[in-house]
Amino acid sequence: xxxxxxxxxxxxxxxxxxxxxxxxxxxxxxxxxxxxxxxxxxxxxxxxxxxxxxxxxxxxxxxxxxxxxxxxxxxxxxxxxxxxxxxxxxxxxxxxxxxxxxxxxxxxxxxxxxxxxxxxxxxxxxxxxxxxxxxxxxxxxxxxxxxxxxxxxxxxxxxxxxxxxxxxxxxxxxxxxxxxxxxxxxxxxxxxxxxxxx
Amino acid sequence: xxxxxxxxxxxxxxxxxxxxxxxxxxxxxxxxxxxxxxxxxxxxxxxxxxxxxxxxxxxxxxxxxxxxxxxxxxxxxxxxxxxxxxxxxxxxxxxxxxxxxxxxxxxxxxxxxxxxxxxxxxxxxxxxxxxxxxxxxxxxxxxxxxxxxxxxxxxxxxxxxxxxxxxxxxxxxxxxxxxxxxxxxxxxxxxxxxxxxxxxxxxxxxxxxxxxxxxxxxxxxxxxxxxxxxxxxxxxxxxxxxxxxxxxx
Numbered sequence: 001x002x003x004x005x006x007x008x009x010x011x012x013x014x015x016x017x018x019x020x021x022x023x024x025x026x027x028x029x030x031x032x033x034x035x036x037x038x039x040x041x042x043x044x045x046x047x048x049x050x051x052x053x054x055x056x057x058x059x060x061x062x063x064x065x066x067x068x069x070x071x072x073x074x075x076x077x078x079x080x081x082x083x084x085x086x087x088x089x090x091x092x093x094x095x096x097x098x099x100x101x102x103x104x105x106x107x108x109x110x111x112x113x114x115x116x117x118x119x120x121x122x123x124x125x126x127x128x129x130x131x132x133x134x135x136x137x138x139x140x141x142x143x144x145x146x147x148x149x150x151x152x153x154x155x156x157x158x159x160x161x162x163x164x165x166x167x168x169x170x171x172x173x174x175x176x177x178x179x180x181x182x183x184x185x186x187x188x189x190x191x192x193x194x195x196x197x198x
Numbered sequence: 199x200x201x202x203x204x205x206x207x208x209x210x211x212x213x214x215x216x217x218x219x220x221x222x223x224x225x226x227x228x229x230x231x232x233x234x235x236x237x238x239x240x241x242x243x244x245x246x247x248x249x250x251x252x253x254x255x256x257x258x259x260x261x262x263x264x265x266x267x268x269x270x271x272x273x274x275x276x277x278x279x280x281x282x283x284x285x286x287x288x289x290x291x292x293x294x295x296x297x298x299x300x301x302x303x304x305x306x307x308x309x310x311x312x313x314x315x316x317x318x319x320x321x322x323x324x325x326x327x328x329x330x331x332x333x334x335x336x337x338x339x340x341x342x343x344x345x346x347x348x349x350x351x352x353x354x355x356x357x358x359x360x361x362x363x364x365x366x367x368x369x370x371x372x373x374x375x376x377x378x379x380x381x382x383x384x385x386x387x388x389x390x391x392x393x394x395x396x397x398x399x400x401x402x403x404x405x406x407x408x409x410x411x412x413x414x415x416x417x418x419x420x421x422x423x424x425x426x427x428x429x430x431x432x433x434x435x436x437x438x439x440x441x442x443x444x445x446x447x
Contacts, residue, residue, distance in 0.1 A: 013266075013295040018273060046292065048320045091320075114395050114417065116322035116366045119200045120243060138201075140244070140275050142297060142322045144366070161200060183275045183297065185241050 002026040002196070003038040005065075005081075007045075007055040015044045015078070015182040022193050035064035039073050040196065044182065045080030049104065049145070050092030052080045062097055069099070075174045076195055079143060082169065082176030091145050100171045102149035113162030116144040123167045123179070127156040132175075132194050133168070137187050139179035141167075146178060202447040203418030204408065206237050206425045206438065207246040207399055213264050216250070217426055219377035221329065221343060224253060227426050233436045234271045237425075240438035242274055246369070246397075246420055248300070249280030255344050257281075262290055269295045277369075279327055285314050292319065300325040300369060303344045309363065316364035321394075326365045328357060330386060331373040338386055341373050354389070361394055368392055369420065372400030379403025379423050387414040409446050 002019060006012045006028040019026045019042075029035060043065075045052050056062050069075060077085050086096045089104035096104075107115045120138045146165040149155055157168030159178070169176040175195060181188030208230055209216055215227040227233070230247070237245055247268060251258045260281045269276060278291055279300030288299055299319075304311055305326060315324050330353060331341040340349040340356060349356070357368060370390070372383040382401045390396060392415075399420030402408055411419045428435035 008289075008293055011295050011297070013269065013293075014273070017270060046297070046319070046323065048318065051318060109393075114393065116395070117200065118322065118367060118395050119203050119417065121200050141200075142275065144320070144322055180275070180297075183244075183273065185273055188273070 001038065002040045002042065003035055004028050004042045004044065005035060005061060006030050007052065007059070007061070011044050011046060011180065011182050015042060018182045018189055018192060021189065022196060030059050030061065032060050032064045035061060036067035037071070038068050039071075041065065041068055041073055041075045042078070043076070043081035043084075044078045045082070045084065047080060048091060049080060049083055049089040049096075050094045053084055053092070053094040053096065056084065056097075065097070066099075069173065072173065074195075074198070077174075077176040078182070079178060079180060082147060082178060083145065085169070085174060085176050086147060086149070089145060099174055100149055100154055100169060100176070101151060102147060102154070104145045105148050106145050107161065107165075108163060111162035116142060117146075117161040118142050121159050121161065121179075123157040123159050125157050125168075127153075132198055133157060133191055137191075139167075139181065139184040139187055139191075141179050143178060147176065200417075201243075202412055202416075203243045203397070204443045204447060205244050205246055205397060205418055205420045206233075206242055207248065207420040207422045208233055209248045209250045209422065211250055211252055213261065215426075217377060217422055218250075221341075221373045221376055227434050228436075230268060231271065233426075234268050236436045237438055238271055238273055240440050242438050242440075243418075244275035244277070244297075245272065246277045246279070246300070248278075251280070255346070260287055260291070262294065265291070265296075266294045277325055279325070283308075284311065285318060288315055288319065292323070298323050298325050298367065300327045302327040302329070303342070305360065306342050306345075306349065309360075312360065312363045312365065316366075321364045321366035324365055325367045325369050326357070326360045327369040327371065328353070329371045329373050330383075332386075336385075357392065361392060365394060367395045367397065369397045369399070371420075372398070375401030377423050379427075381407050382411045382419075384410070384414075387411065387416070391415045405442060405446060408443070412447060
């Protein structure tokens with residue numbers, strides 16, 4: 001059973017729709033117990049870091065996620081759902097989940113590239129993790145902040161927008177993607193299929 | 199590298215897809231649901247859905263159930279605009295799965311709402327939409343569609359002011375070129391250079407118009423008539439020639 005955490009701050013309906021095309025065993029939940037015993041968890045996120053973290057903490061979703069991870073669950077954070085995996089963000093004051101070391105930074109506006117990074121871009125795989133993605137891809141990005149993992153081993157895919165930034169991160173069973181697979185047509189669907197089968 | 203975007207703009211009223219000419223007369227095109235399905239199958243970059251209300255420009259309530267039906271067909275980014283006035287309106291819309299919201303009429307009445315929305319949802323989710331019209335002396339102004347009058351303020355300065363409130367993207371519609379399919383408004387485009395992404399719409403009638411548009415400092419071009427009509431008689435045909443479009447951006 002795949003659980004999509006529904007915090008009313010993400011494209012959970014879109015994500016649910018895409019997952020349903022792959023498997024029927026998916027449900028939307030913000031229930032602590034349900035999330036704690038899930039084997040596959042997806043956390044879609046849209047909006048501000050602090051607002052999202054507050055919603056997570058209010059429902060003790062942070063504890064539920066950690067419980068599930070202790071029981072070998074697989075996790076995918078999308079966009080802000082990926083940002084909260086880290087220690088902190090320049091976008092706000094809240095602490096993140098600290099599941100991956102590093103922080104979230106704002107794009108350097110002096111580089112003459114427009115912020116937000118908005119549109120279709122490609123991901124270059126730098127560490128092939130059991131074929132989670134092929135190099136022939138394009139995904140939709142919409143963000144002004146990006147993840148900067150402390151340990152380079154946690155970056156498995158990068159994207160270029162004035163500077164190269166981590167677009168896919170991974171630590172053990174935890175994955176994070178900056179792009180929106182649920183908004184990236186067949187590429188997004190393929191990525192999600194690969195993630196679910198990994 | 200980021201690709202330039204080519205975006206269908208669907209204007210609907212009472213759940214019917216319509217296409218206007220110079221923001222005036224409207225032609226019935228068909229079922230928005232059908233159009234969205236076709237665009238989804240053709241792998242559009244993203245889509246802009248605008249509920250433009252009735253021809254009398256009356257106030258209207260946001261039609262959430264219908265928007266939800268449209269969104270169920272979308273596996274690409276969606277911007278919605280039409281009647282958004284409050285944070286609550288915006289929350290309900292984002293909950294349905296919209297990626298960005300577009301603000302137009304409310305900008306003339308209440309700038310505080312922009313700050314509230316940016317604060318809550320982040321810059322990347324908030325688009326400011328400006329309808330630009332040329333006056334008799336050839337000068338460009340922001341046009342207030344609801345009140346049918348020109349907004350008397352230097353338009354670039356005003357747009358810059360809105361950008362400073364944290365807007366993530368600007369959508370500019372040329373009222374004069376709307377539905378005309380006679381090319382993009384070059385005199386307007388040549389003087390535009392904003393610090394946030396710019397989408398321009400109005401006048402695209404053929405691929406060459408898109409190529410012309412991409413020479414300017416914008417990140418995307420929105421098209422309505424170009425994707426809804428075919429041939430000299432403007433028969434209704436929803437299309438999105440992905441391969442041709444991908445070659446020119």
